[in-house]
Amino acid sequence: MEEIIQTREISVGVVGLGLMGSSIVAALLLAGHPVKAIAPLPTELADAPDRILSQIRHADEADLLAQAPDAYIAQLTVSADYGVLADCRLVLECVTEKIAIKQIVYQKIAAVVSSETVIASNTSAIPISMLQQLVPNPERFLGIHWAEPAYMTRFMEITCGTQTSLERANWAFELAHYWQKEPTLLRKDIRGFVTNRLMYAIYREGLHLVEKGDATLEDVDKAFRYDAGSWITMMGIFRRMDYTGLQDYPEIFRRIFPLLSNSDEVPDLMQQLVDRQLRGTQSAQGLYDYTEEEAKEWDKAFAVFNKDIYQLAARYPFRTDQRIG
Amino acid sequence: MEEIIQTREISVGVVGLGLMGSSIVAALLLAGHPVKAIAPLPTELADAPDRILSQIRHADEADLLAQAPDAYIAQLTVSADYGVLADCRLVLECVTEKIAIKQIVYQKIAAVVSSETVIASNTSAIPISMLQQLVPNPERFLGIHWAEPAYMTRFMEITCGTQTSLERANWAFELAHYWQKEPTLLRKDIRGFVTNRLMYAIYREGLHLVEKGDATLEDVDKAFRYDAGSWITMMGIFRRMDYTGLQDYPEIFRRIFPLLSNSDEVPDLMQQLVDRQLRGTQSAQGLYDYTEEEAKEWDKAFAVFNKDIYQLAARYPFRTDQRIG
Incomplete structure (x- = not known):
């Protein structure tokens, strides 16, 4: 029997800690989630913690924080090891727009998480239905497209691929509201998305x-x-x-x-x-x-x-x- | 010999007092000009003064006024008689997007103003080079395209027709800066304008x-x-x-x-x-x-x-x- 947990207690993974990935990590921390952040590149591993902290301070200056910055940072794990993703119910992929690289990332994620874990891409260029074919249990894969800076914008485009379960998409749509986004949910995989x-x-x-x-x-x-x-x-x-x-x-x-x-x-x-x-x-x-x-x-x-x-x-x-x- | 006058002392005419025309009148009053406003339609003659006053009050709420609203209104003449345009150096046409109607308006304006007076249309649909052919002394005709509400937006598109004198266009461009706009000056008559x-x-x-x-x-x-x-x-x-x-x-x-x-x-x-x-x-x-x-x-x-x-x-x-x- 599954334990009932609060939304904010859901662990969320982020893979890829470039400008956008870091900013998404900050957004998720501000929403109260424990965040497992995977830095596939050594430079990202070195730079990401400072960048995320400065983004949280930026949000603080805008009066978006309910607690001190440290309380959010305490919920962050940064690692090169995909193993820390094990307990995540959602993993967001934010790596470069190259299909071959994304495929490797999806395999590494799928190897450590439950088959129920939702895997989402922040892609704005590659059709979700195409990426979905690279993911074991493709019904749990969808697009979650953020705008930069992710912790201070309301835009969010959630896109289903042809095999995405509508139940998972609705779950992500609800979660987006919890993140204080103004999401759109595209049930069809529109090439090029709306925005x-x-x-x-x-x-x-x-x-x-x-x-x-x-x-x-x-x-x-x-x-x-x-x-x-x-x-x-x-x-x-x-x-x-x-x-x-x-x-x-x-x-x-x-x-x-x-x-x-x-x-x-x-x-x-x-x-x-x-x-x-x-x-x-x-x-x-x-x-x-x-x-x-x-x-x-x-x-x-x-x-x-x-x-x-x-x-x-x-x-x-x-x-x-x-x-x- | 021409008398040297301050920019704000230049009388400006506006023909057509619908939503946009009224709003342009308010903008010109706020810039300090004496404004001669022609209402070709009886409903406009009845409604325009109140509408313009309420627009000036709106600008006042936004702290855009240096003097009391009445000081601006004192500079306004509203009339159905084109004769009041006689001393205007610039007349802005803001009537409906119908060429036949604009043609009549241009003839009435040209009949009372100097051949040096710049005549401009707020059209966003009809090419300036086409309208220009309907105006005596076409070199003084150009497009001045405002955004609504004209007294509280910085947008302004100044468009030359093929016969427009660049000197007049530059004069209008300078004037637009005096109005605190961020104008663009299109030396070619682009069909459809930029925006x-x-x-x-x-x-x-x-x-x-x-x-x-x-x-x-x-x-x-x-x-x-x-x-x-x-x-x-x-x-x-x-x-x-x-x-x-x-x-x-x-x-x-x-x-x-x-x-x-x-x-x-x-x-x-x-x-x-x-x-x-x-x-x-x-x-x-x-x-x-x-x-x-x-x-x-x-x-x-x-x-x-x-x-x-x-x-x-x-x-x-x-x-x-x-x-x-």
């Missing part, structure tokens, strides 16, 4: 305008930052349509859809930057150019902004689950 | 996912609200790419671009709502369903949110005008 599809539709059009010389990077960023940026945190795109009265849209669709880029190609502009190994603010060169100080300033400013926008969004908790039947 | 192109790329993809049954309206709104909504007010889309390190994008472009909707068609879902004359929160029925109270609640909440996000955005004034040459 990526929307974002890449913008990226395609924005890069198209820049490559044609119709607008500069700055124009596109300004337009989006000061237009969509003035309402999207509260509304989403369809609520905005309702708010603006709906009637004008079909006429504008008719005029604008035929003008939009339908390209399948990777824009040269992007390919060249990536070929040159530029990493944006992380290397102080990318689409924009930065001094070392400017690059750091952006990173710091975003940490502060994130706290601000998280708190602002919390004041507008409107439910979006009412619609015409 | 519309980006937004309609999202609308196309979002409606496509909903019509295919891959996601619900709520899923799309949640994903966008809690993902993009957690950074876009600060970053814009290209700055975000730099911030996230650039390297993964080409691979994801390659996977996702071929999946995106390339449709030219107006989605049935939208056409049906519009055929049924639904107007979203304005009629308490649209993509979502509302009770009368809920619809009002959204309107009220957005007025408050707008103040919050305007103030938040003001704390992150990073310039976006640095880039690789």
